[in-house]
Each structure stands twice: as structure tokens, then as C-alpha cells.
Amino acid sequence: MIDRLLGFLTPRQFLARYWQKAPLFVPQALPEFRDVLTPAELKALAAREDVQARLVVERDGVWSVRHGPLSAGDFRGLKGARWSLLVQGVDQVLPEGKALLQAFSFIPYARLDDLMVSFAPAGGGVGPHFDSYDVFLLQGLGHKRWQISGQRDRRLVQGAPLRILERFRAEQEWTAGSGDLLYLPPKYAHYGVALDDCLTYSIGFRAPSAQELVTQFLAYLEENLQVTGMYEDPDLRLKRHPAEIDGAMLDKVAHLLEAIRWNRAQVADFLGRYLTEPKPHLFFEPPSRPLGFGAFVRVARTRGVRLSLKSLMLFHGPSVFINGEALRVASGLRGWLTRLADGRELAGLNAAPRELFEILYEWYRAGWLELPAARRSHG
Structure with missing residues (x-):
């Protein structure tokens, strides 16, 4: 799937030729892609307190932005306007969003930011602009015209609530349909306009200044x-x-x-904590009726464990970092915890030592880690 995703390039070839160097448009990168949610479901997410949402509206050349939580009333009176709804962190609330994000795990998690999903009716968009980070733009429902430019003129429209380019000169253009993918390196100017009702999935990467x-x-x-x-x-x-x-x-x-x-050890400790620190609007929900330790171990041995959608986990040497905290672990536990960090879930725990379960149980009680539901038998 990754080879198709990158236009039949291997991840190594993509990194060498395109990453932070040049744009890449891949028709039918995911030919059987199915939207992870509907426009109505995206609007419902935009009403939540734990999700960051923006409604971008352009009317007669004048731009405005409304920030979430958004209600049904925010979408009234948009007739005659060009608008777009953008919802950040969809991967933190929808398992399907997290699965889509992990399709791009050939880029280290330390660089991965989140999945933003946008909906726009015909004519909608957020204007010509550039981002300071790498982004993959995957088209879902509908069609979007993308124009891009390597221009160095990055002057912005004065007084606009968005970083809209004052002058945009298109150099390349594509019409993206379901499953098409566009990669853009940082500061590459682009302008996307919906040609009909469309959903676009933006896989963004962290690039701290x-x-x-x-x-x-x-x-x-x-x-x-x-x-x-x-x-x-x-x-x-x-x-x-x-x-x-x-x-x-x-x-x-x-x-x-x-x-x-x-020293380097302090820099590593700082990076691990900083890169896994949850965003301020996120909060974890501990289990309302947590299992006791013994029951947790029995269930975990059978079903395994998985990280909460909101949890961020990285490792370096003997240290494991999760949600802004650092834990130095014994060598016998590192393999288990690095597998959890890489795959976000951990199975085959029959031979796991008690010390591992003690760590996992603490994270379970904090809401950082979950027990998968029991599989239903069919017969």
C-alpha cells in the first residue's frame, strides 16, 4: 500500500527525492479510499469542546474566521459565500482517523502532528497560502482543483484573519478526485478550491520554529x-x-x-517530553469503573492493550516518553514498550513480566491506555 501511496516510489526514494524538496502529485494513491466520516459528522465534531475547529468564510473578497465549538447557527446565512470547515485532530477522536494517519508512519512519529479534515461546498477554500510544515493532502468525497507555486513572494494580504498570499502565480495545476494525493514541502504556495461538495484530509507534520x-x-x-x-x-x-x-x-x-x-541526554529528555506533551485542549478520561490490578492483568494477557487515541508515545535509549512524562525502564521491559510505541498496541502478553503490567496498569488508570473490547464469536 505504501508503494502505491507514494506513486510506486519506495519510502527511501520518496525521502531522498521529494521530502522537503519538491511537490509530488499521486493520482489514485489510495484507489479504494473511503471517507472516515461524512460532512454531517464533521460538523458534529466541530461542536465538541475537545476538538479544534474553524469556519473560514469569504464573501466579496472579505475573509472571516469563526472558531469552535461551532453550532448549527454558525452555518446559517452562508448562501452566496464561499466557505470551508476545518477540524483538527480527527485522529485523536476517531480510530479510523488514527489508522489513516499511521499509513504515513514512514515519517517518524516525532515529526507527525495530526489529521485535519476539511469540508467545502463548490467554490469553497481558504485562499492561496503556504504552510511552514510538510503536508500530504488526500482527497476524499468530491473534487478539488489544486494550484501550486514555488514562488518566493510570500507577502500576505494585510488585515486578513488568515495568512493569505497577496499575489499568487500558479505554476502547476491538478484536479484531485477520491484517493488522489498531493505532497507539499514547507513554504510551497498552494490554492485549493472545491469543485463540488468535497472532503480533504490533511496529514500534517510538526516543524517547530x-x-x-x-x-x-x-x-x-x-x-x-x-x-x-x-x-x-x-x-x-x-x-x-x-x-x-x-x-x-x-x-x-x-x-x-x-x-x-x-548535554545530549538532557536534550533527549527535553525532546521526549516536549514532543509527547498533549495539546492544551485535550484531556484524558480515566475508566469510570477501573478493573483491579489482577483483573487487568488477566484481561490484558488475553486481549492485549492499546494506546488511547489521544496518547503520544516515543522512546530514546532506556527512556520511554508518554504524554509529557518520562520513564526510565529496565532492559527487560524496553522491547515490550518500544513495540507499544511503534505499533500503538501490544498483544502476546502471556510471557510479559509483572513489572510491565504495573506500568501498563498505571497508564490504564490514567486513561492513557485501553483494553480492547472482547471479540465476538460467530457461529
Whole structure:
């Protein structure tokens, strides 16, 4: 399926030739693709508190954006307007959305962001724009005309509530139907317009800015760095200007600040926590009537376990990261937990040690991990 998804390129070839380098349009990348939800179901998701949604409306060249939760009233009075509904994080609320996202697991989970689904009637779109991250655009219901450009002119329309390009010059154009896929590297200008009622699935990838990474890492250091000592100046001399910060004080403070140091292990710990931190609008629901530990073990041995749709899990060396927390695990448990992180589910637990179940049970009680429902027998 992956070979078809990438236009009969292997993942290695795709990464070498296209990833962050050039766009790629793949007709019938998923020829039997079925929408994971209907337009009506997407509107229902947009009404939820735990989902991020936007209604983008363009009327006579004037753009507006309404943010969710959205009600039925938000969709009234749109006659004569061009509009598009965008819902983020569909993979965090629909198992089918998570399954679609995992079809792109040839890109590391550390880079994977979420699945956004958009619906637009004929003429709808969000204007010509560019993204600062990689994106795969998979067409579902209906048809969409895509125009793209490698232009370097990225000036934006002043005062618009969206990052709409002031001047867009199309260089390539396609009409995407169900199962067609368009990959775009960062900052590649594109303009999609619905030709009829259509659903588009955007598989986006995280690309934090250098400023964001530095800011978050400094916050991490603030919580984890301990520096001893205090400012001292037993050699203080009488100064001509009492309001002056003199060179001696600057030198002493500069020397104190040299204690701010870090190593690769700290960077790995920061990245694991940062990349798995749930988005602020997400919350976990622990089981209303959790099983006791013994019952949990018996069921898990039979059915296995799986991560909650909202859970994020990564690993590095002996450390496992889940939902912003870090756990250093013994070598005998690493294989089990890396399998869970890679596949998001774990079966074949008959030979698993008690220590593994103790970790899994804690995550189960927190709502981070679930027990699959019992399979129904047919006969």
C-alpha cells in the first residue's frame, strides 16, 4: 500500500527525492479510499469542546474566521459565500482517523502532528497560502482543483484573519478526485478550491520554529537545572557613580551564568517530553469503573492493550516518553514498550513480566491506555 501511496516510489526514494524538496502529485494513491466520516459528522465534531475547529468564510473578497465549538447557527446565512470547515485532530477522536494517519508512519512519529479534515461546498477554500510544515493532502468525497507555486513572494494580504498570499502565480495545476494525493514541502504556495461538495484530509507534520524550541528548552532548564552559590563581591570598591553597573559586576554575573550547561541526554529528555506533551485542549478520561490490578492483568494477557487515541508515545535509549512524562525502564521491559510505541498496541502478553503490567496498569488508570473490547464469536 505504501508503494502505491507514494506513486510506486519506495519510502527511501520518496525521502531522498521529494521530502522537503519538491511537490509530488499521486493520482489514485489510495484507489479504494473511503471517507472516515461524512460532512454531517464533521460538523458534529466541530461542536465538541475537545476538538479544534474553524469556519473560514469569504464573501466579496472579505475573509472571516469563526472558531469552535461551532453550532448549527454558525452555518446559517452562508448562501452566496464561499466557505470551508476545518477540524483538527480527527485522529485523536476517531480510530479510523488514527489508522489513516499511521499509513504515513514512514515519517517518524516525532515529526507527525495530526489529521485535519476539511469540508467545502463548490467554490469553497481558504485562499492561496503556504504552510511552514510538510503536508500530504488526500482527497476524499468530491473534487478539488489544486494550484501550486514555488514562488518566493510570500507577502500576505494585510488585515486578513488568515495568512493569505497577496499575489499568487500558479505554476502547476491538478484536479484531485477520491484517493488522489498531493505532497507539499514547507513554504510551497498552494490554492485549493472545491469543485463540488468535497472532503480533504490533511496529514500534517510538526516543524517547530527555532524560537519555540529554544524557548521551551529554556523553560525545561528552569525546571530541571540547579545552580549553587550566590552573587558575592567581597572585593567591592568605592564607585564614582552609584547608579553605574560596572565591569566587575558584569564579569561576576557572566561567570555565574557559565554554570548553565546541558548535554545530549538532557536534550533527549527535553525532546521526549516536549514532543509527547498533549495539546492544551485535550484531556484524558480515566475508566469510570477501573478493573483491579489482577483483573487487568488477566484481561490484558488475553486481549492485549492499546494506546488511547489521544496518547503520544516515543522512546530514546532506556527512556520511554508518554504524554509529557518520562520513564526510565529496565532492559527487560524496553522491547515490550518500544513495540507499544511503534505499533500503538501490544498483544502476546502471556510471557510479559509483572513489572510491565504495573506500568501498563498505571497508564490504564490514567486513561492513557485501553483494553480492547472482547471479540465476538460467530457461529
